[in-house]
Amino acid sequence: MTHLELPSYLEQSENVRDRFSRLKERPVILEVKGLQKEFDTPQGRVTALKDINFKTHRREFVCVIGPSGCGKSTLIRILAGLENKTSGKVLLEGQEVSGPGPDRGMVFQGYTLFPWLTVKRNVMFGLEVSGQGKYIAEDEARQWIELVGLSKFENSYPHQLSGGMKQRVAIARALANQPRILLMDEPFGALDAQTRAKMQGYLMEIWKNIDITILFITHDLDEAIYLADRILVLKAHPGEVQELIEVPVPQPRSQDQLLTPEFLATKKRLEELIHPPVEEKEMNGDHMNMVRMVPVNDEVESVF
Amino acid sequence: MASAVAQLFSVRRELNANTRIWVIIFSFILPLAIWSLISYVPFVWHPKIEITSPGDVGYFSEGMLVDREVFDSELQKVIKEDKELPEGFPANPVYLPAPHEVAVAFYTAFTTEPKRRSEKWLHESLWDSIQVIFWGFLISSIIGVPLGIICGTYDFFSKLFEPFVEFFRYLPAPAFGALAVAILGIHSAPKIAIIFIGTFFQQVLIVSNTTRKLDPSLLEAAMTLGAKRMTLLFRVVIPGIITYLYKDLRILLGWAWTYLIVAELIGTSSGITWFITQQARYKNFENVYAAIMIIGVIGLTTDLILAWIGRRLFSWEREMAKT
Numbered sequence: 001m002t003h004l005e006l007p008s009y010l011e012q013s014e015n016v017r018d019r020f021s022r023l024k025e026r027p028v029i030l031e032v033k034g035l036q037k038e039f040d041t042p043q044g045r046v047t048a049l050k051d052i053n054f055k056t057h058r059r060e061f062v063c064v065i066g067p068s069g070c071g072k073s074t075l076i077r078i079l080a081g082l083e084n085k086t087s088g089k090v091l092l093e094g095q096e097v098s099g100p101g102p103d104r105g106m107v108f109q110g111y112t113l114f115p116w117l118t119v120k121r122n123v124m125f126g127l128e129v130s131g132q133g134k135y136i137a138e139d140e141a142r143q144w145i146e147l148v149g150l151s152k153f154e155n156s157y158p159h160q161l162s163g164g165m166k167q168r169v170a171i172a173r174a175l176a177n178q179p180r181i182l183l184m185d186e187p188f189g190a191l192d193a194q195t196r197a198k199m200q201g202y203l204m205e206i207w208k209n210i211d212i213t214i215l216f217i218t219h220d221l222d223e224a225i226y227l228a229d230r231i232l233v234l235k236a237h238p239g240e241v242q243e244l245i246e247v248p249v250p251q252p253r254s255q256d257q258l259l260t261p262e263f264l265a266t267k268k269r270l271e272e273l274i275h276p277p278v279e280e281k282e283m284n285g286d287h288m289n290m291v292r293m294v295p296v297n298d299e300v301e302s303v304f
Numbered sequence: 305m306a307s308a309v310a311q312l313f314s315v316r317r318e319l320n321a322n323t324r325i326w327v328i329i330f331s332f333i334l335p336l337a338i339w340s341l342i343s344y345v346p347f348v349w350h351p352k353i354e355i356t357s358p359g360d361v362g363y364f365s366e367g368m369l370v371d372r373e374v375f376d377s378e379l380q381k382v383i384k385e386d387k388e389l390p391e392g393f394p395a396n397p398v399y400l401p402a403p404h405e406v407a408v409a410f411y412t413a414f415t416t417e418p419k420r421r422s423e424k425w426l427h428e429s430l431w432d433s434i435q436v437i438f439w440g441f442l443i444s445s446i447i448g449v450p451l452g453i454i455c456g457t458y459d460f461f462s463k464l465f466e467p468f469v470e471f472f473r474y475l476p477a478p479a480f481g482a483l484a485v486a487i488l489g490i491h492s493a494p495k496i497a498i499i500f501i502g503t504f505f506q507q508v509l510i511v512s513n514t515t516r517k518l519d520p521s522l523l524e525a526a527m528t529l530g531a532k533r534m535t536l537l538f539r540v541v542i543p544g545i546i547t548y549l550y551k552d553l554r555i556l557l558g559w560a561w562t563y564l565i566v567a568e569l570i571g572t573s574s575g576i577t578w579f580i581t582q583q584a585r586y587k588n589f590e591n592v593y594a595a596i597m598i599i600g601v602i603g604l605t606t607d608l609i610l611a612w613i614g615r616r617l618f619s620w621e622r623e624m625a626k627t
Contacts, residue, residue: 082524102530112525116543116620126529129539157620170525177529 009265012248020246023229026057027093029213030079030181035088037074037239047238048074052088054232054244056181056213063228064217067274071239072217076185079215080106092180102126105174109186111166113158119145119169120154126177144172148202164195168202175210184216188223197255200226204253221270225263226253233273242273336403343402350394359390369395401590406597409590419586426579430598433564433575436492440499440567441560445553448507455508456515457541466512473505477563481570490571498570502563503556510552518544547618554610561603 012020037049048071056062064072077083079090081100090097092104100106113122120141127137145154148168150161158166167187174182188196200223207214218224224231228247235242248262257263294301312319319327342349353375358364361378370378375392382389396402401409413426424432455462477498484494518541526540568577576595583591615621 080524080528082527100524100527102528104528106525106528108521108525110521112519112521114522114526114540114543116546116618125526125531125539129526129529129531129535159620173529183528 004264006265006268007261009245009248009262009269011262011265012246013250013262016246016248016250019251020229023057023060026059028055029058029060029093030056030215031089031091031094032079033089033091035075035078035090036086037071037078037083038086049078050238050240052239052241054241056215059207059211059213061207061214061216061227061229062232063224063230064215064232064234065219065221065224065270065274066234066239066242067236068219069239070234070236072234073185075234075239076106076183076215076217079181080104080183082106102130102177103180105177105179105182107167107170107174107182107184107187109189111158111163111170113166113169113173115158118155118157119150119161122158122169123173123176126173130177140176141172144176145169147206148172162195163191164199167191167199171203171206175206175212179212181213181215184214186217186219189218196223201255203227208252221267221274222258224270225249225266226255226258231266231270233270235273245269340403343396343400346394350396352395352397353392354395355390355392357391360385360387361390364390369398398587399589401593405590406593409588409594410597413591413594423582424578426595429575429579430602432492433568433577433599434602436495436567436575437499437557437560437564439492440496440563441503441557443496444500444503444507444560448504449511449549449553452508452511453515453537453541453545455512456518457537462512466509469505469508473509477502478566478570481566485571492574494570495567495574498567499560499563502567503560506559507552507556510556511549514545514548514552515541517548547614547621550610550614550618554607554614557610558603558607561599564599 032052032054035049035052036047039046039048052075054062064075066072074083078085081097081104097104114125117125120138123141123144124134124137127140128134132140142151142154145151148171150165150168150172153161153165158169161169170187171182188199191199203214204227206212216224216227218227225247226249229251231245231247233242233245234240245266247266249257249260249266250262311317312323318324351372352369353372355364355366355368355370355375358366358368360382364370364378370392372394375390379390416426418425451461451465455465480501481494481498484497488494488497522544523536523540526536531539564575565577565580568575569581573581576599580592580595583589583595
């Protein structure tokens with residue numbers, strides 16, 4: 001890849017530039033201001049997130065990416081209200097939020113479907129909790145299940161479904177509440193490559209057709225570039241915003257774009273940010289001590 | 305052959321259905337075989353001689369059990385004095401009846417009329433015992449299960465109740481016998497109280513622990529879907545643990561039976577314990593064994609029935625076990 005001549009990831013085509021300028025004029029859905037998170041550990045106070053600032057606009061798809069330990073999970077859990085922030089503000093459509101609520105849907109990596117409820121009852125959960133009548137809830141749940149293509153399974157229990165199907169139910173369950181933003185914490189991390197690609201396609205379909213803003217955490221660079229309008233790159237120790245990248249790959253996306261110059265340029269930039277070549281060696285003394293253990297005169301003397 | 309044996313003893317591999325049934329049957333046959341061996345094969349144990357004719361030994365009488373050494377020395381004496389020889393056959397002590405005697409007792413214990421009119425039939429005694437267990441366990445569960453769930457859900461209640469419960473569970477339930485009689489009289493109430501004390505404190509701790517094992521991400525998911533406090537408790541915590549809770553209660557019910565014998569000795573002795581002590585007094589040890597086994601059979605049957613009901617109630621669990 002090194003000998004390939006790539007454009008700068010900052011170069012945007014006319015269409016893409018135009019789209020971004022229109023996107024930024026849309027109303028702000030989520031605004032994070034000076035968000036700070038500190039933990040008390042036996043080794044003293046640790047800053048997990050430091051002065052995080054960003055905005056997402058209506059119907060925007062934002063991916064958050066960063067090396068392990070950069071606090072991306074902590075960030076999304078704070079946004080969902082599952083963890084407390086130390087300081088700063090989280091505004092949803094201008095209103096400060098605290099604690100979990102149905103206005104921010106969440107999809108977890110571990111599916112978290114209720115094993116004692118059927119697919120339909122799982123999707124009905126949020127609707128029933130918010131006080132809707134059983135019949136209305138059932139009706140709506142059916143529509144959402146239909147939308148993610150699982151009507152045949154509405155009376156199955158979660159353990160009867162495959163991983164990809166479970167995650168589709170989880171997405172339907174979150175969307176049924178009609179949240180303003182959908183928070184997704186490495187939702188496809190546990191899936192195999194093929195299912196993952198399919199799920200990415202489904203998610204794009206959903207996002208295109210529904211009024212939903214998505215904040216998606218991943219550690220997969222391809223996934224981030226393929227899905228996102230903009231990518232929020234975090235840095236570790238302490239977790240800070242390193243760059244907010246506008247993905248120059250034109251919309252609508254398809255799997256064929258994975259090898260286009262814009263895509264590769266963005267990927268190269270992300271690689272640089274997330275795996276800086278020098279630092280890795282300095283950071284940890286974790287390495288192998290391999291010595292040759294094959295006799296010199298062995299029949300297969302070398303693997304090459 | 306060797307591979308068949310290797311298959312029987314492969315680590316953490318399930319036996320095939322056919323073999324499994326045979327091994328389960330064998331688990332009951334094995335102790336029965338040992339018992340039969342000791343009972344029917346004379347040279348295995350039989351430390352006593354049952355006298356069939358006393359001969360000229362003054363204190364022997366027909367049907368009497370004497371130690372083998374005593375019989376031998378008396379026999380030598382009689383031989384020396386050239387008198388009529390006593391006769392007898394090797395026998396086990398009275399406290400170890402043979403399997404067939406116990407098997408017969410199983411039937412006769414139910415059909416034999418009580419010796420005195422004030423005494424109860426075996427089935428009446430059993431019914432008394434079952435009632436004591438039922439009420440003791442029910443009262444304990446009505447209080448203990450909700451308390452355990454609340455302790456497992458809210459740290460405040462856990463710290464408020466659990467340390468004291470932890471202390472109290474070390475106090476042996478039977479120690480409260482005299483107190484229970486003084487407060488509750490001599491009939492069923494103090495017995496129910498002992499079952500309650502024996503079960504309740506363990507129950508609170510076990511239920512709270514089970515509650516704490518609920519996957520916290522399910523609670524988080526529910527919260528992001530808008531569930532709060534009571535909704536969380538009734539729609540997530542309780543359904544999330546109900547199958548484990550049910551299993552806990554089955555195990556605890558088994559424990560409740562172990563307190564029964566002590567409980568029934570308190571105040572006026574009653575129920576199956578009264579039957580056992582009474583029969584032991586009359587030296588009808590086959591009845592004693594039969595009664596003890598009846599407790600076992602009742603316990604196992606109840607548990608199997610509860611397990612079956614559980615599989616009906618929690619259908620998602622059964623499917624989950626299959627996959």
